[in-house]
Amino acid sequence: MMLINGQPAESVSALDRGLSYGDGLFETIRFVGSTAPLWHRHMKRLRSGCERLRIPCPDAQQLLDEAQQVKKKFEDAVVRITMTRGVGERGYAPPSVVVATRIVGAFAMPALSVQTYRDGIRMHRCHTTLADQPLLAGIKHLNRLEQVLARAEWSDPALAEGLVCDQHGHAISATAANLFAVVDGVPVTPAVDRCGVAGVARAAVLDVLGNCEVRDLPLSECLGASELFLSSSVRGILPVQAVGNTVYAPGPVTRAMQRHWRDLGFPTEQA
Amino acid sequence: MMLINGQPAESVSALDRGLSYGDGLFETIRFVGSTAPLWHRHMKRLRSGCERLRIPCPDAQQLLDEAQQVKKKFEDAVVRITMTRGVGERGYAPPSVVVATRIVGAFAMPALSVQTYRDGIRMHRCHTTLADQPLLAGIKHLNRLEQVLARAEWSDPALAEGLVCDQHGHAISATAANLFAVVDGVPVTPAVDRCGVAGVARAAVLDVLGNCEVRDLPLSECLGASELFLSSSVRGILPVQAVGNTVYAPGPVTRAMQRHWRDLGFPTEQA
Structure with a gap:
């Protein structure tokens, strides 16, 4: 399951700058049951990356709520959070008003022997x-x-x-x-x-x-x-x-x- | 208007590697009426880029047909062709079978004084x-x-x-x-x-x-x-x-x- 800007969805606009230019960043977060032991570190890095790329940083509590929601069907899960600079016109210039795209999805934990x-x-x-x-x-x-x-x-x-x-x-x-x-x-x-x-x-x-x-x-x-x-x-x-x-x-x-x-x-x- | 893998569409899978990793390439092609004077050069570069990144290269005639289709409503247009390594599982390893994503969209020509x-x-x-x-x-x-x-x-x-x-x-x-x-x-x-x-x-x-x-x-x-x-x-x-x-x-x-x-x-x- 996946949430895009908080709504269940599976696709993003083909005009998203994440796709056009790789204009964004991500985190992959391991959950053990309903807990992500490194959650605060992930949020800290995400905030720092958003600042450096000047992409609006989402609220950490909102991300945690969304992460919990998408990982429901898994016992343990890897949650990927992707933030992009959102939809933009053609060209590298960042939009004057950025509405970031927020993608939160869950994946099965890879097998580890x-x-x-x-x-x-x-x-x-x-x-x-x-x-x-x-x-x-x-x-x-x-x-x-x-x-x-x-x-x-x-x-x-x-x-x-x-x-x-x-x-x-x-x-x-x-x-x-x-x-x-x-x-x-x-x-x-x-x-x-x-x-x-x-x-x-x-x-x-x-x-x-x-x-x-x-x-x-x-x-x-x-x-x-x-x-x-x-x-x-x-x-x-x-x-x-x-x-x-x-x-x-x-x-x-x-x-x-x-x-x-x-x-x-x-x-x-x-x- | 946009064609994604030949079908009218406006969005791509949030699991597309173009979005996940910027795993793809693109061309922006100027059309003058129904002609793109540099079309063959664009196709040559696209082919070379696909070879270097080992992404399957689309058929040039198919791309031209799709470009003509999406640019219909414009007198002159800029057509962007994006090729990605398609949808993949989480992780950098390329899928063993790659089904590339092909996005062909038209934009208005920017004003030039x-x-x-x-x-x-x-x-x-x-x-x-x-x-x-x-x-x-x-x-x-x-x-x-x-x-x-x-x-x-x-x-x-x-x-x-x-x-x-x-x-x-x-x-x-x-x-x-x-x-x-x-x-x-x-x-x-x-x-x-x-x-x-x-x-x-x-x-x-x-x-x-x-x-x-x-x-x-x-x-x-x-x-x-x-x-x-x-x-x-x-x-x-x-x-x-x-x-x-x-x-x-x-x-x-x-x-x-x-x-x-x-x-x-x-x-x-x-x-």
């Missing part, structure tokens, strides 16, 4: 690199062709994610999750001020890992890490078992973050 | 810069937040366009048109292999200007040019009168291109 959380995932090393664009970096906006191209590089279901770098040889993230490495005993996550998305799960991990460095992470350093894991608001904390031919074992930082994730209120798929 | 073509336009110098992304450069894809941000920098109607640079200080284009400069008597247009759009009007100008250099154009060189003009498949050849405080007079290359444009079959709005 005990093995995944115990042993970790295998990753493809993507050739697609992310462009530096500080004006858009961090925002979960609708311009996602880079991620589409990166994800299209492999179809082997044994590879759960792809490692994506920027154009300077720094590891940035997975195609749809953030990246953490443990280097010389210290956790590191790539800065996302030139490219990449400032993940909500990443923010939660950063808050609990007091000593995590946020900086450029050269690919060689990433591949030489003692632990590697991904953070995703939908999939949680995913140990990385391999990137291409480089193998890892889930280590103590990864395990501690998995426990923290469970404490936040997410189910413990891990063994 | 004699003065504009005679005296030229004034341009804002944009602070927004374009990111280098060779995998997407040249394609008229749906990820247009950079252009939206650049166009949102000014609202003064006396400024008809904005000059946009890349992150290395090279002039690239206007927000919605390509750029030509005459430097030391030689026409130059910026390369669009790292960012920017390979305009259809740009291609037509390049074909007739046998000696035009396609290369990096440092902003200082652009500002010091003896002539500056824009090419747009909708607006044609626009002399540039000023970029910020730097002024220009329409020169012989600009005038020759305006004549060529008329010879291609576009009306002569210029005096």
